[in-house]
Amino acid sequence: MLIAANWKMNGSADFAKDLASKIISPGGDVKVLICPPTPYLSAVKAELGDGIYLGGQDCHDQAEGAYTGSTAAGMLEDVGCEYVLVGHSERRSMCHENDKMVSSKARAAKEAGLIPVICVGEKLESREAGEHLEVVKSQIKHSVPDGFVSDDYVLAYEPVWAIGTGKTASIDDINEMHNTIRAQIGPGVDILYGGSVKAANAADILSLNNVGGVLVGGASLNADEFNAIIKAGILD
Numbered sequence: 022m023l024i025a026a027n028w029k030m031n032g033s034a035d036f037a038k039d040l041a042s043k044i045i046s047p048g049g050d051v052k053v054l055i056c057p058p059t060p061y062l063s064a065v066k067a068e069l070g071d072g073i074y075l076g077g078q079d080c081h082d083q084a085e086g087a088y089t090g091s092t093a094a095g096m097l098e099d100v101g102c103e104y105v106l107v108g109h110s111e112r113r114s115m116c117h118e119n120d121k122m123v124s125s126k127a128r129a130a131k132e133a134g135l136i137p138v139i140c141v142g143e144k145l146e147s148r149e150a151g152e153h154l155e156v157v158k159s160q161i162k163h164s165v166p167d168g169f170v171s172d173d174y175v176l177a178y179e180p181v182w183a184i185g186t187g188k189t190a191s192i193d194d195i196n197e198m199h200n201t202i203r204a205q206i207g208p209g210v211d212i213l214y215g216g217s218v219k220a221a222n223a224a225d226i227l228s229l230n231n232v233g234g235v236l237v238g239g240a241s242l243n244a245d246e247f248n249a250i251i252k253a254g255i256l257d
């Protein structure tokens with residue numbers, strides 16, 4: 022069970038340190054992952070308790086070189102990261118990242134000793150056309166590098182229309198998608214759900230068989246709200 026926070030491009034150094042210091046240690050089988058903005062990684066790391074891991078929000082697919090503004094996976098590892106998000110839908114749409122690039126980033130992450138959280142999810146038009154399962158299956162086929170085994174990665178399903186909109190996918194929709202993904206990738210990989218997860222809906226989502234955690238955006242910026250989601254994970 023992995024309860025992950027994606028702070029996106031929010032906060033300040035003071036905000037990040039304060040929020041990180043308030044996050045509860047989960048204990049047991051539950052892990053917590055915090056992905057702050059890159060400049061605050063080290064400061065956040067210093068505040069994290071037991072069972073709380075640090076992650077980047079993106080990495081480059083090359084180990085080093087003339088890539089202004091980018092961060093190598095090895096650099097994230099250097100400052101204490103254990104995970105990195107790759108292929109978040111905001112990067113797929115705003116930075117034009119395709120499955121091939123996501124796969125290269127996931128491979129670079131693994132080579133640097135990180136666990137990539139490979140993100141997939143359909144847009145509203147695909148869901149309305151009834152193509153959501155096929156779209157996500159194709160994203161997974163092309164975004165998860167050949168030869169990756171279950172310990173190499175985490176998968177995050179985040180329907181684009183549910184991100185930051187307050188519209189969570191229904192329990193039936195999440196169940197259908199996560200069962201389909203499980204059938205495709207096999208046992209052992211944690212499959213996270215993301216998209217308007219909050220304290221009020223986390224327990225229902227986490228109770229589903231093939232949901233191995235959540236990836237939380239907006240609600241992870243509030244310590245009380247995020248701690249309540251962690252507690253829902255502990256109780257599950």
Ligand code: 13P
Nearest residue numbers: 027184185216217238239
């Ligand atoms: P929200 O929880 O704000 O919908 O964001 C989800 C997300 O994109 C996490 O990566």
